[in-house]
Amino acid sequence: MTNETMTTDRVPVDVAVGVLVKRDADGREGDFLLTSRPEGKVYAGYWEYPGGKLEAGESVEQALRRELQEELGITIGAAHPWKVEVMDYPHARVRLHFCKVYDWQGEFEMREAQQMAWQGLPVTVRPVLPGTIPVLDWFAAERGFQGATHRG
Numbered sequence: 001m002t003n004e005t006m007t008t009d010r011v012p013v014d015v016a017v018g019v020l021v022k023r024d025a026d027g028r029e030g031d032f033l034l035t036s037r038p039e040g041k042v043y044a045g046y047w048e049y050p051g052g053k054l055e056a057g058e059s060v061e062q063a064l065r066r067e068l069q070e071e072l073g074i075t076i077g078a079a080h081p082w083k084v085e086v087m088d089y090p091h092a093r094v095r096l097h098f099c100k101v102y103d104w105q106g107e108f109e110m111r112e113a114q115q116m117a118w119q120g121l122p123v124t125v126r127p128v129l130p131g132t133i134p135v136l137d138w139f140a141a142e143r144g145f146q147g148a149t150h151r152g
């Protein structure tokens with residue numbers, strides 16, 4: 001099998017991703033939450049939006065609610081579907097379902113010893129996971145932000 005058929009034939013794994021965004025009293029969007037990938041996972045230490053793979057029978061919203069409870073100890077309100085993107089990695093092909101989340105309850109607890117950072121544009125933490133970079137471009141378009149969205 002050629003490399004090309006290997007990547008195009010792989011069935012994507014669905015991943016629910018939560019983009020937690022703070023809003024001001026007028027509803028304007030501000031900082032968003034990034035978390036670092038825990039030790040022991042592929043791309044450990046890379047910054048991403050929290051989330052994880054759907055389990056059998058789960059909707060994106062259900063998976064997101066479960067993952068954010070498990071990883072961060074918070075209970076989210078509504079998940080607003082935003083964008084869907086397929087990414088090919090050497091380890092997997094993933095279909096990322098990015099959802100914006102504006103409401104959550106509970107105190108943040110880093111249950112997988114990851115780190116968290118509220119960020120605006122440009123993002124100052126690094127390195128950023130490849131699958132996270134398009135999200136920064138979408139934010140830049142929404143916010144009329146020009147220039148580099150993150151550091152090398």
Ligand SMILES: Nc1nc2c([nH]c(=O)n2[C@H]2C[C@H](O)[C@@H](COP(=O)(O)OP(=O)(O)OP(=O)(O)O)O2)c(=O)[nH]1
Pocket residue numbers: 015016017041048049050051052053054087089092094096129130131132
């Ligand atoms: N959570 C998250 N995953 C992302 C993002 N961008 C991106 O390409 N991915 C990829 C990395 C992984 O291949 C996949 C998510 O799988 P994961 O390994 O973090 O999920 P999980 O918590 O269910 O993992 P596990 O139980 O299998 O260890 O999606 C992102 O912004 N957030």
